[in-house]
Amino acid sequence: MEKLKVKIGLEVHVQLTKLKTKLFCSCPSDYRGKPPNTYVCPVCLGLPGSLPKVNSKAIEYAVMVALALNCKINRKVMFFRKHYFYPDMTKNFQITQYDRAGGAPIAVNGYLKLSTSDKEKVVRIRRINIEEDPGKLVYPTGSIITSPYTLVDYNRAGIALLEIVTEPDIETPAEARLFLQKLRSILEHLDVCDCGLEGAVRTDANISVAGGGRVEIKNIGSIKDVEKALMYEILRQKEALLKGLSIRSETRHWDDVRKVTVPLRVKEEEQDYRYFPEADIPPIIITEEFIEKIAKQMPELPDERLKRFQREYGLPYYDSSVLVSNKKLADFFEETVKLYKRNPKKVANVIINDFLRWIHEKGLELDNVKAKPKDIAELLKLLDNGIISIKIAKTVLPEIIVSGKSPSQVVKERKLLKISDKQIIRQIALKIFREHKKAAFDALKDKKAINYLIGQIMKYTKGRADPAVTGKVVKELLTDLKEGKLKL
Amino acid sequence: MEKLLEHLSWLARVKLCNYERKLLVNDIAKIMEFFNRLGEIDVKDVEPTTHVIELVSVFREDKPGKPLSLDKALKNAPSKEGGFFKAPRIL
Amino acid sequence: MDVLSKPANELGELILSGAISIVDLIDKVYERIMKLESKVNAIITLRSRSDLLKEAENKEKEIKRGAAKGLLFGVPVAVKDNISTKGIRTTCGSKILENYVPPYDATVVKLLKKEGAIIICKTNMDEFAMGSSTETSYFGPTRNPWDLERVPGGSSGGSAAVLAAGIVPLALGSDTGGSVRCPAAFTATVGLKPTYGLVSRYGLIAYANSLEQIGPMARNVTDVALLLNVISKYDENDGTSIPGSRPDYMYSLSNPYHIKGSLKVGLVVEMMGEGVSDEVRKVILRALDKISGEGIEIEEVSLSSLKYALPAYYIIAMSEASSNLARYDGVRYGFRAKIDGDWNKVYMETRAQGFGLEVKRRIIMGTFALSAGYFDQYYLRALKVRTLILNDFRRAFKKFNVLVGPTMPILPFKIGEKIKDPLAMYMCDIETVSANLAGIPAISIPAGFIGNLPVGLQIMAPPLHEELLLKISKIFEDKIGLRNLIAPL
Numbered sequence A: 001m002e003k004l005k006v007k008i009g010l011e012v013h014v015q016l017t018k019l020k021t022k023l024f025c026s027c028p029s030d031y032r033g034k035p036p037n038t039y040v041c042p043v044c045l046g047l048p049g050s051l052p053k054v055n056s057k058a059i060e061y062a063v064m065v066a067l068a069l070n071c072k073i074n075r076k077v078m079f080f081r082k083h084y085f086y087p088d089m090t091k092n093f094q095i096t097q098y099d100r101a102g103g104a105p106i107a108v109n110g111y112l113k114l115s116t117s118d119k120e121k122v123v124r125i126r127r128i129n130i131e132e133d134p135g136k137l138v139y140p141t142g143s144i145i146t147s148p149y150t151l152v153d154y155n156r157a158g159i160a161l162l163e164i165v166t167e168p169d170i171e172t173p174a175e176a177r178l179f180l181q182k183l184r185s186i187l188e189h190l191d192v193c194d195c196g197l198e199g200a201v202r203t204d205a206n207i208s209v210a211g212g213g214r215v216e217i218k219n220i221g222s223i224k225d226v227e228k229a230l231m232y233e234i235l236r237q238k239e240a241l242l243k244g245l246s247i248r249s250e251t252r253h254w255d256d257v258r259k260v261t262v263p264l265r266v267k268e269e270e271q272d273y274r275y276f277p278e279a280d281i282p283p284i285i286i287t288e289e290f291i292e293k294i295a296k297q298m299p300e301l302p303d304e305r306l307k308r309f310q311r312e313y314g315l316p317y318y319d320s321s322v323l324v325s326n327k328k329l330a331d332f333f334e335e336t337v338k339l340y341k342r343n344p345k346k347v348a349n350v351i352i353n354d355f356l357r358w359i360h361e362k363g364l365e366l367d368n369v370k371a372k373p374k375d376i377a378e379l380l381k382l383l384d385n386g387i388i389s390i391k392i393a394k395t396v397l398p399e400i401i402v403s404g405k406s407p408s409q410v411v412k413e414r415k416l417l418k419i420s421d422k423q424i425i426r427q428i429a430l431k432i433f434r435e436h437k438k439a440a441f442d443a444l445k446d447k448k449a450i451n452y453l454i455g456q457i458m459k460y461t462k463g464r465a466d467p468a469v470t471g472k473v474v475k476e477l478l479t480d481l482k483e484g485k486l487k488l
Numbered sequence B: 001m002e003k004l005l006e007h008l009s010w011l012a013r014v015k016l017c018n019y020e021r022k023l024l025v026n027d028i029a030k031i032m033e034f035f036n037r038l039g040e041i042d043v044k045d046v047e048p049t050t051h052v053i054e055l056v057s058v059f060r061e062d063k064p065g066k067p068l069s070l071d072k073a074l075k076n077a078p079s080k081e082g083g084f085f086k087a088p089r090i091l
Numbered sequence C: 001m002d003v004l005s006k007p008a009n010e011l012g013e014l015i016l017s018g019a020i021s022i023v024d025l026i027d028k029v030y031e032r033i034m035k036l037e038s039k040v041n042a043i044i045t046l047r048s049r050s051d052l053l054k055e056a057e058n059k060e061k062e063i064k065r066g067a068a069k070g071l072l073f074g075v076p077v078a079v080k081d082n083i084s085t086k087g088i089r090t091t092c093g094s095k096i097l098e099n100y101v102p103p104y105d106a107t108v109v110k111l112l113k114k115e116g117a118i119i120i121c122k123t124n125m126d127e128f129a130m131g132s133s134t135e136t137s138y139f140g141p142t143r144n145p146w147d148l149e150r151v152p153g154g155s156s157g158g159s160a161a162v163l164a165a166g167i168v169p170l171a172l173g174s175d176t177g178g179s180v181r182c183p184a185a186f187t188a189t190v191g192l193k194p195t196y197g198l199v200s201r202y203g204l205i206a207y208a209n210s211l212e213q214i215g216p217m218a219r220n221v222t223d224v225a226l227l228l229n230v231i232s233k234y235d236e237n238d239g240t241s242i243p244g245s246r247p248d249y250m251y252s253l254s255n256p257y258h259i260k261g262s263l264k265v266g267l268v269v270e271m272m273g274e275g276v277s278d279e280v281r282k283v284i285l286r287a288l289d290k291i292s293g294e295g296i297e298i299e300e301v302s303l304s305s306l307k308y309a310l311p312a313y314y315i316i317a318m319s320e321a322s323s324n325l326a327r328y329d330g331v332r333y334g335f336r337a338k339i340d341g342d343w344n345k346v347y348m349e350t351r352a353q354g355f356g357l358e359v360k361r362r363i364i365m366g367t368f369a370l371s372a373g374y375f376d377q378y379y380l381r382a383l384k385v386r387t388l389i390l391n392d393f394r395r396a397f398k399k400f401n402v403l404v405g406p407t408m409p410i411l412p413f414k415i416g417e418k419i420k421d422p423l424a425m426y427m428c429d430i431e432t433v434s435a436n437l438a439g440i441p442a443i444s445i446p447a448g449f450i451g452n453l454p455v456g457l458q459i460m461a462p463p464l465h466e467e468l469l470l471k472i473s474k475i476f477e478d479k480i481g482l483r484n485l486i487a488p489l
């Protein structure tokens, strides 16, 4: 089948988790892990008579994100009510933003540049809204289908969200992943969202294949799943097209257990949201001075940091881009370099090639890795000082990642110190020579057999024997054997 | 008109009985006519008034306050269970 | 009876000086309620006698300790049942909130308590304040103390009735399109709708939030000023609360004639035209006759956009109502229908059983005005008409200090007379809604009677000119000579 034109747009909901309170009331925002309905007040519970009041910091954060995404920031911002009934809603309308009756979302017309292997890709940002999160539904049987009733926890209700909407500029699931990774890195560099928290970033993706109907996939929880859901959807739509079926516009749900998209049964009539201005919130005027003030306070963003890594640490583009794709990883790198200044490239190598590999292998996130930058620095120093071998270093790394012990502690506990004492290695080598007599004699004329013997010594010492010393000892023993000074 | 009423009753989640439906079909027509009087007035180039007083940029500091106790939060709930509000089933 | 007829501004001083016992006063209030409530039906929730007496006793102890303070110390006050009172059920006159007990006090209630007022009862009202007669209440209609066959006006009919019946000297109402002024006019009491943003709406259960204000009600202008002094404070919980301090309205009344230059009063011709009954017109003109004279010039003025105020008001009010009332779904609070089914079915049934007909009508019409394809034609257009009305008022206030007209176009009507004809009922608000659309302060004071039926004079002032409005009202009250009226019951 020929390559079909794919158009993907994303609608990303980002919780401003770094705010201390909700968007319209002073309830604390760190609701995760708290007992249900203990982080609610008359406002976020939608009690009759309560009124919303805007968190000023939310506006600051939104402006920061808008600047980072190169958006035009509107000078007059208004909140609107968007109406739909659902049990997770406390007022049965959501306070959000809209561009009617003199209203406008906080920011529009931005873009984000992605670097893929072969080109630079621009994804346009259509708009950024500030809005409130609904509460959370809990199904007592675990399933929406079989539960005879629904339990509701409104702790999340009223948490500040940014809704970031792109134009349908994305052409592959991989690009969607890149976009989300970069967005995440930006949000973390701005310190507005701890994107690793469960449910902190939720994505709706819309996709059309070969000009077919626009299919919206709702509420995908992780970046990986966005890529998977889009791949699934492209495949599904291509198969349908092959069978001569047409793709109709619809909304589908991402089932993150079965990893498939399923159609949502939505009544047509439900789509009338009846937006109108929220009279309880006066318009917000965003002045030039305010934007300038924010712009001046903007922290370093991933693109700038990448350039600095190349400049300051002499890292290649690839290394720098891997490191800054995740703020915590870049921070980890820089902190390690502070403690191990002599060779940043070596730090980058360890982090990118070994550290990251082990994190993935152990199924961890950077957040729950126990090893600290000082541990990596220490490991490199142990290596440099000849206390451990490279082979040992590679066995120590996974253990410090999981246990949080320092490298020297692991080396000590597991008796992994390098053996460089010539006498000891000589004794071990003799033992090996005697156990592998044939190999020892073969080694007099065959290089391969020499390597075999060294390998056996390494195996015996669990890699602790200093390779240089070992090589020297083996050579000496072979000379002795040849000259008859050594009897096996 | 009846179809419109049906649609509005669904959008607003208010079930109407036969009696009410008959009444409201009639009322809607009359009230629409009453609303339509606004059609007479020229509003070209007139800005809408969404907020009647000239207040702008009213903010709250990002400072946490005390939430309601669980007891108070759930006190008026018609149905509850284990600290949750109990709502009807979804499907 | 004597203590009960005392104006609040005198009562407060008599209490603090020890001349009146609070326990005795509260006892008398309670007795009078027992005597009259079955006739008037002005009250939805009356606090228990023992609770009231305990509060009265505690307050008396404070007086003895010399710790008593507050502008309304020991003064009995009635509060409309759409204003949240912590621990006292707040129904909005609706079945859907029949058992709702707020966990918090509205800001105005906090302020009343701070000044030592004793909240006696929650007063009857049209369901969710949607009506002009207090007939749409789930708890039955309130009757007008001046004629028990007639309505007391609405929606704050209960608050007006407890004043006119001589039960309490002060009451809080709320005014979305005339709901304080209309019942004040129909019961020969005084009711003020303040500038939008002057009094906090925090805790006022919303009907149409861009239009409404809580307003003070009493039997004379001075008491209205006193109650406004108590409730008008900047409130950080209300984003539309106007920042800054408020004048001392009582102080400004101490010398009402101290107004610079001569007073220019504009009689709005649109408010005296079609739909206004001859009797009302006659009473208003007679009252204006008494008022005009030295230093007061009355002249006619036209605000042509007012012709469109009523449909614009109803489009906006119904639209906002459809949104504000969406939250009543029986999950977090309030009534829930006892049926089995998915959430859609239960919501539809809950709201079908929980709301009365007029509320449903307005929710449906408001949903219509906001729905796709109609928004521009109705809602947006109404907002533009609102701008034209604002502009007309601005122009008029350049020439006139205040504007006047009747509060109600007709006399108090019979219970049941208009309830079957929604448009006829809406027409009752024709004089009052424009002040809400423009956000300006407006007051109704007694203008005279036709037989035993009261007629109210409405006075409107520019935004935040309550001080001027109250001064002028005081002058008019003096000249008309009607104050502290209690219906013979």
Ligand SMILES: [Zn+2]
Residues within 6 Å of the ligand: A022, A025, A026, A027, A039, A040, A041, A042, A043, A044, A045, A158
């Ligand atoms: Zn809250």
